[in-house]
Amino acid sequence: MSESALKIAQIPDLTLLFPDKVRPDTRPGYQGYIVEREHLLEVVRLLRDEYGYDYLSSVTGVDYLPEGKMEVVYHLYKTLGGPALVLKAQMPREDARVPSLVSLYRGAEFQEREAWDLLGIRFEGHPDLRRILMWEGFAGFPLRKDWREPYFEEEAKPFKSRWPEGFVFRAEDRNPFGDNVQYPPGFDPESWTPADDEAIYRALKRATDQDDLHADTLVVNLGPQHPSTHGVFRMVVSLVEETILDLKPVMGYLHRNHEKIGERNTFLQNMPFTDRLDYLCSMSNNFGYALAVEKLMGIKPPERAEYIRVMMAELTRFLNHIFAIGFLLNDLGAYFTPALYAIEERELILDIFEAVSGSRMMCNYFRFGGVARDVSDDILEKVRRLVNDRLPRKVDEMDEFLTRNEIVRERCEGVGILTAEQAIANSASGPVLRASGVPYDVRRAEPYSIYDRLEFDVAVRYHGDIYDRYLIRLDEMRQSLRILQQVLRDIPEGPIMTGKPQYQVRVPPGEAYGRVEGPKGELGFYVVSNGKPNPWRYHVRAPSFINLTSLADMARGNKVADVVAILGSIDIVLGEVDR
Amino acid sequence: MTGWGILKSLWVTFRHLVVTYIEDIRYGKRRYFTPEGIEARRSSDVQGIFTVQYPEEKLPVPEAFRYLPFLVYEEGANGERQLRCTSCGICAKVCPPQCIWIVRKNDPQTGRPIPTPAAFYIDVDICMNCGFCAEYCPFDAIKMDHDYEIASYDRLREHIFDIERLAKPVSYYASIRPTDYALEEAARAQKSGAKKTESAAG
Numbered sequence: 060m061s062e063s064a065l066k067i068a069q070i071p072d073l074t075l076l077f078p079d080k081v082r083p084d085t086r087p088g089y090q091g092y093i094v095e096r097e098h099l100l101e102v103v104r105l106l107r108d109e110y111g112y113d114y115l116s117s118v119t120g121v122d123y124l125p126e127g128k129m130e131v132v133y134h135l136y137k138t139l140g141g142p143a144l145v146l147k148a149q150m151p152r153e154d155a156r157v158p159s160l161v162s163l164y165r166g167a168e169f170q171e172r173e174a175w176d177l178l179g180i181r182f183e184g185h186p187d188l189r190r191i192l193m194w195e196g197f198a199g200f201p202l203r204k205d206w207r208e209p210y211f212e213e214e215a216k217p218f219k220s221r222w223p224e225g226f227v228f229r230a231e232d233r234n235p236f237g238d239n240v241q242y243p244p245g246f247d248p249e250s251w252t253p254a255d256d257e258a259i260y261r262a263l264k265r266a267t268d269q270d271d272l273h274a275d276t277l278v279v280n281l282g283p284q285h286p287s288t289h290g291v292f293r294m295v296v297s298l299v300e301e302t303i304l305d306l307k308p309v310m311g312y313l314h315r316n317h318e319k320i321g322e323r324n325t326f327l328q329n330m331p332f333t334d335r336l337d338y339l340c341s342m343s344n345n346f347g348y349a350l351a352v353e354k355l356m357g358i359k360p361p362e363r364a365e366y367i368r369v370m371m372a373e374l375t376r377f378l379n380h381i382f383a384i385g386f387l388l389n390d391l392g393a394y395f396t397p398a399l400y401a402i403e404e405r406e407l408i409l410d411i412f413e414a415v416s417g418s419r420m421m422c423n424y425f426r427f428g429g430v431a432r433d434v435s436d437d438i439l440e441k442v443r444r445l446v447n448d449r450l451p452r453k454v455d456e457m458d459e460f461l462t463r464n465e466i467v468r469e470r471c472e473g474v475g476i477l478t479a480e481q482a483i484a485n486s487a488s489g490p491v492l493r494a495s496g497v498p499y500d501v502r503r504a505e506p507y508s509i510y511d512r513l514e515f516d517v518a519v520r521y522h523g524d525i526y527d528r529y530l531i532r533l534d535e536m537r538q539s540l541r542i543l544q545q546v547l548r549d550i551p552e553g554p555i556m557t558g559k560p561q562y563q564v565r566v567p568p569g570e571a572y573g574r575v576e577g578p579k580g581e582l583g584f585y586v587v588s589n590g591k592p593n594p595w596r597y598h599v600r601a602p603s604f605i606n607l608t609s610l611a612d613m614a615r616g617n618k619v620a621d622v623v624a625i626l627g628s629i630d631i632v633l634g635e636v637d638r
Numbered sequence: 639m640t641g642w643g644i645l646k647s648l649w650v651t652f653r654h655l656v657v658t659y660i661e662d663i664r665y666g667k668r669r670y671f672t673p674e675g676i677e678a679r680r681s682s683d684v685q686g687i688f689t690v691q692y693p694e695e696k697l698p699v700p701e702a703f704r705y706l707p708f709l710v711y712e713e714g715a716n717g718e719r720q721l722r723c724t725s726c727g728i729c730a731k732v733c734p735p736q737c738i739w740i741v742r743k744n745d746p747q748t749g750r751p752i753p754t755p756a757a758f759y760i761d762v763d764i765c766m767n768c769g770f771c772a773e774y775c776p777f778d779a780i781k782m783d784h785d786y787e788i789a790s791y792d793r794l795r796e797h798i799f800d801i802e803r804l805a806k807p808v809s810y811y812a813s814i815r816p817t818d819y820a821l822e823e824a825a826r827a828q829k830s831g832a833k834k835t836e837s838a839a840g
Contacts (some may be wrong), residue, residue: 216736217733218736221730221736222731225739226739227739227761227798330734331734331766331768403688406680407680414701414702415702417702418703448682448683459646459650460650463643464646466644467643468643562728
């Protein structure tokens with residue numbers, strides 16, 4: 060084997076490679092290495108070029124107020140598969156600067172902007188360091204531990220005012236403005252005028268005069284109120300005639316401060332909030348969060364619970380993909396007919412979710428150590444009837460309905476191409492990555508739950524255009540049905556929860572990154588605990604958010620009418636993008 | 639032939655359209671506004687139109703369905719209400735959006751707390767319908783209701799539910815969640831049977 064292949068195959072020991080620049084993280088419950096921030100670029104460049112760590116999955120910041128430090132945590136993976144290499148860069152809180160990794164991994168762009176926006180960590184060398192989730196004129200850094208949000212009551216729930224005091228009041232009545240608003244000291248709302256989106260417009264590429272032809276650039280805002288943007292999402296495009304020169308996505312219109320609320324909640328109280336991230340696939344979000352906290356607690360659910368979890372996760376994948384196909388066709392202009400055929404299948408699966416967990420969309424079904432309620436035999440019978448008979452027929456019907464349609468092929472083939480190198484550099488994940496030719500699926504790369512026992516294929520397509528992203532969703536639906544048939548055949552009897560159900564979970568201090576292959580991509584939860592009932596830091600690595608980095612690459616050179624279809628093919632949900 | 643794909647797609651749509659009428663003719667009068675018609679339209683072999691004409695037709699909700707919480711009371715001999723709630727406060731502590739407010743009652747003579755609530759408020763604008771209060775109540779005193787038709791015109795006055803609005807009898811609970819009720823009654827009977835044998839032995 061050549062030397063380079065040997066290097067890629069192993070997991071390097073960074074303390075041997077960089078003895079004076081990297082040291083292992085020895086805090087109890089923590090993994091990975093701490094890198095000196097001056098040497099960060101050098102270390103990461105070597106890891107990417109020689110050791111095969113070409114996929115930067117997650118960049119997140121943590122505020123350690125008691126120690127006066129800020130920390131940026133990087134999770135690096137190889138597209139060949141395997142566990143993460145966790146790197147951390149620490150810096151004092153007053154001087155929170157760190158070199159930006161955008162020159163090495165384009166996918167770090169939005170995540171670093173988020174760390175700047177919410178924590179105030181400055182990334183030197185970032186091409187466009189602006190606020191991303193908060194609006195441009197916002198003052199303060201919300202996720203810092205010394206920043207208090209408008210309806211602030213106490214540092215952690217449960218609040219004493221509910222019990223034993225109990226004298227009910229409405230939070231709006233306490234706020235003098237009667238509204239969820241908080242102004243920084245010395246600010247006068249009457250005399251302030253808002254600035255335009257100068258920074259965004261300046262950052263867009265403009266046409267240059269070539270060959271004595273004067274090219275006029277037009278800047279168009281698509282959104283935030285637009286029927287085809289899958290939620291409140293805005294794209295600022297610069298056009299020459301109808302061709303797109305550059306595109307900048309603007310998000311944050313649905314930002315609900317999920318991570319700060321997560322720090323106030325106890326671990327169990329966070330579970331229903333995770334339902335509301337990617338609100339179409341709530342079982343998947345629950346799964347990721349339950350995995351992360353179970354890693355910290357060191358417990359594993361019993362067999363029957365694992366099978367039920369996989370069954371729910373694969374049903375969620377099916378209903379997400381069929382919904383995505385329906386809405387891609389909606390974006391293409393086949394108004395609501397394919398979408399309603401997809402919604403009909405979704406209704407049948409949602410009826411099962413309602414019978415199992417009590418709610419169609421906000422399922423709140425997973426608990427730490429298992430699931431909340433058992434699945435009765437008649438519900439299993441209903442699932443069997445769906446999985447063995449109706450759903451395969453319906454996938455074939457959608458296939459027959461849409462795949463050979465000349466209009467779909469004309470509008471989707473060759474449009475919105477994302478090459479494999481671009482996809483890996485942009486940290487794309489899920490169907491977007493696999494449609495570009497990279498067979499990376501978390502269920503195979505780092506198997507969790509019982510996926511290592513199940514037989515299924517990882518769907519890959521090689522053109523990377525909208526048509527391939529549509530076809531790969533059909534392929535994944537068929538693989539999900541295959542997994543469901545195996546799960547329904549093999550599900551054992553037994554308990555559904557490790558230990559007794561308790562509302563006060565004891566989570567030892569440490570950090571954990573639990574990731575699942577969600578229907579939209581790799582959904583990861585980074586949880587840091589310091590032994591208290593509520594997490595110290597809770598971060599969601601949202602696949603839709605990071606897949607949007609590729610939107611600009613996909614859209615350049617195409618027409619404006621194609622942007623809507625390209626956005627539909629990435630399949631975003633704004634609850635996840637903005638959190 | 640160019641256009642063959644479009645023709646196949648149109649054929650699929652046409653089939654969906656025609657089969658609606660065929661199903662209507664096949665089911666006849668039983669198709670709409672009857673419980674069996676609703677069941678047929680949500681079964682896994684439904685074909686054609688599957689719309690349920692709310693509010694004339696309502697989908698029956700499954701037993702596990704959770705909407706807003708309600709307090710369970712046992713009916714005494716002369717119609718008095720005995721709330722099962724002991725104001726332990728676990729539901730208020732476990733509620734994720736913190737929408738439950740409880741005041742413990744104090745005994746008027748001794749001034750010590752007694753296990754029943756003096757006031758119990760739920761702000762239903764904030765309630766997430768997660769079901770944690772019902773899941774972790776040790777006394778089966780608060781359960782999730784099925785009633786979702788609670789729209790009102792006045793948010794400020796009507797959306798904070800007090801004990802009057804929240805209390806519902808055990809018979810109502812048994813009617814909406816029969817299997818859960820049966821399991822809980824069996825567990826209670828077993829526990830009280832065990833206690834009786836303990837006190838008889840000791």
